[in-house]
Amino acid sequence: MTDNDADGRAMTASTAALRAHVAALADQCVKCGLCLPLCPSYRVERQEAESPRGRIALAQALAGGLAAPSPALVAHLDQCLACGSCEHVCPAQVRYGELLVATRQLLRAQVRPGRGDALLRAVLARPRLLRGLLRLANLPGVRHCIQSRLVARLLRPPQLARLARELPRLPPRPRFAPRREAPLRRGRVGLFLGCVASAVDRDVHAAAAHLLRALGYEVVVPARQGCCGALALHRGEPALAQTLAASVRRAFVAAGVETVLVSASGCFGTLREQAFAGTQVRVREIHEFLAADVPLAELRFRPWPARVALHTPCTQAHVAGAEAAIRALLGRIPQLEIASLPTQPRCCGAAGDYFLRHAAIADALRAELLDGAAALAPTALVTSNVGCRLFLANGLRQRGLGLPVRHPVVLLAEQLDN
Numbered sequence: 001m002t003d004n005d006a007d008g009r010a011m012t013a014s015t016a017a018l019r020a021h022v023a024a025l026a027d028q029c030v031k032c033g034l035c036l037p038l039c040p041s042y043r044v045e046r047q048e049a050e051s052p053r054g055r056i057a058l059a060q061a062l063a064g065g066l067a068a069p070s071p072a073l074v075a076h077l078d079q080c081l082a083c084g085s086c087e088h089v090c091p092a093q094v095r096y097g098e099l100l101v102a103t104r105q106l107l108r109a110q111v112r113p114g115r116g117d118a119l120l121r122a123v124l125a126r127p128r129l130l131r132g133l134l135r136l137a138n139l140p141g142v143r144h145c146i147q148s149r150l151v152a153r154l155l156r157p158p159q160l161a162r163l164a165r166e167l168p169r170l171p172p173r174p175r176f177a178p179r180r181e182a183p184l185r186r187g188r189v190g191l192f193l194g195c196v197a198s199a200v201d202r203d204v205h206a207a208a209a210h211l212l213r214a215l216g217y218e219v220v221v222p223a224r225q226g227c228c229g230a231l232a233l234h235r236g237e238p239a240l241a242q243t244l245a246a247s248v249r250r251a252f253v254a255a256g257v258e259t260v261l262v263s264a265s266g267c268f269g270t271l272r273e274q275a276f277a278g279t280q281v282r283v284r285e286i287h288e289f290l291a292a293d294v295p296l297a298e299l300r301f302r303p304w305p306a307r308v309a310l311h312t313p314c315t316q317a318h319v320a321g322a323e324a325a326i327r328a329l330l331g332r333i334p335q336l337e338i339a340s341l342p343t344q345p346r347c348c349g350a351a352g353d354y355f356l357r358h359a360a361i362a363d364a365l366r367a368e369l370l371d372g373a374a375a376l377a378p379t380a381l382v383t384s385n386v387g388c389r390l391f392l393a394n395g396l397r398q399r400g401l402g403l404p405v406r407h408p409v410v411l412l413a414e415q416l417d418n
């Protein structure tokens with residue numbers, strides 16, 4: 001059965017249901033504005049339409065048929081970083097994340113994505129292809145060529161030129177010597193690798209496996225785990241996100257693990273709420289798991305007289321919630337000083353593939369965050385999400401600074417005294 005929208009176009013029953021869902025979620029907003037000071041896009045743009053309250057009003061108008069999906073409306077809704085800061089402080093408990101996904105889904109039904117968006121979508125949904133491309137792009141000479149000014153001028157669509165500039169580097173694969181004493185066997189845990197992270201966080205995965213083995217765990221890394229689906233979900237493609245999540249679920253269930261550990265905070269929420277919801281499998285954030293593991297107290301860590309600046313990703317602060325565990329774990333390294341970055345801007349601007357599509361806002365947020373880090377004069381910047389790590393590391397390189405950006409589990413594994 002079909003109905004008509006405000007412009008007289010035929011509307012399917014599913015579109016009408018989606019509109020009703022968006023309208024019901026948007027109605028919860030009491031327009032108090034308490035979320036505005038914490039919104040990173042509002043911080044940069046200083047316009048109501050770039051704030052949570054403004055976006056909710058746009059979603060409400062779209063759902064009610066009072067506004068058409070004009071380029072400006074689409075841009076304001078697309079420029080949200082989906083950081084979750086507004087939802088975290090909202091006194092009316094508006095489910096902004098759900099509202100955003102539903103609104104973007106509604107827009108997808110009406111506006112065709114651009115060529116760059118379609119290309120990114122195709123590559124990100126194929127982790128093996130992505131890994132191959134990243135390895136190829138990081139070959140000496142190839143990287144230099146890709147990042148040359150001439151090639152940058154030729155690359156189309158613009159997202160591709162931006163990707164060339166922000167091309168992630170592959171970290172060396174570290175080798176950790178096994179412990180001299182074999183620990184007691186304590187169980188099996190699965191390790192989630194992710195899509196982009198499976199290539200660019202290989203040092204993190206090696207470090208996590210080393211720490212877990214030192215604690216007596218058998219670490220299972222199922223092949224063909226794929227992407228958690230977070231990027232697809234935030235783009236407004238819940239069906240694709242569910243397909244990707246189902247593939248992850250199948251890989252871990254076939255491997256017979258009951259606990260899946262996640263080292264990238266950006267993947268944690270989707271794994272918990274989409275991939276493994278309603279199953280016996282427990283999704284645990286790696287730092288929270290390690291900090292709660294009683295035998296960790298028996299491990300010794302070598303001193304490191306240094307100061308690190310700790311960045312807490314939005315997904316760590318609002319979803320995974322393991323900031324205290326990260327501090328407790330880093331606190332096990334003698335002589336290490338942990339300095340905190342200012343809490344605003346918390347968002348570094350990476351936000352999945354956002355930094356490729358909205359360079360101006362992303363770069364402004366990164367610059368402010370790096371200024372805050374530089375003021376602390378640290379030996380390293382530490383963050384627990386893959387996207388933030390890559391984007392911040394590129395920002396530091398572009399400033400000509402050699403400051404490394406490390407993941408907490410890598411620091412721990414390097415300092416573990418065997």
Ligand code: SF4
Binds near residue numbers: 051086087
């Ligand atoms: S999710 Fe983040 S960027 Fe988007 S409106 Fe809320 S605070 Fe702003």
Ligand code: SF4
Binds near residue numbers: 028053086
């Ligand atoms: S804090 Fe909540 S109720 Fe207030 S304007 Fe923001 S989203 Fe609306």
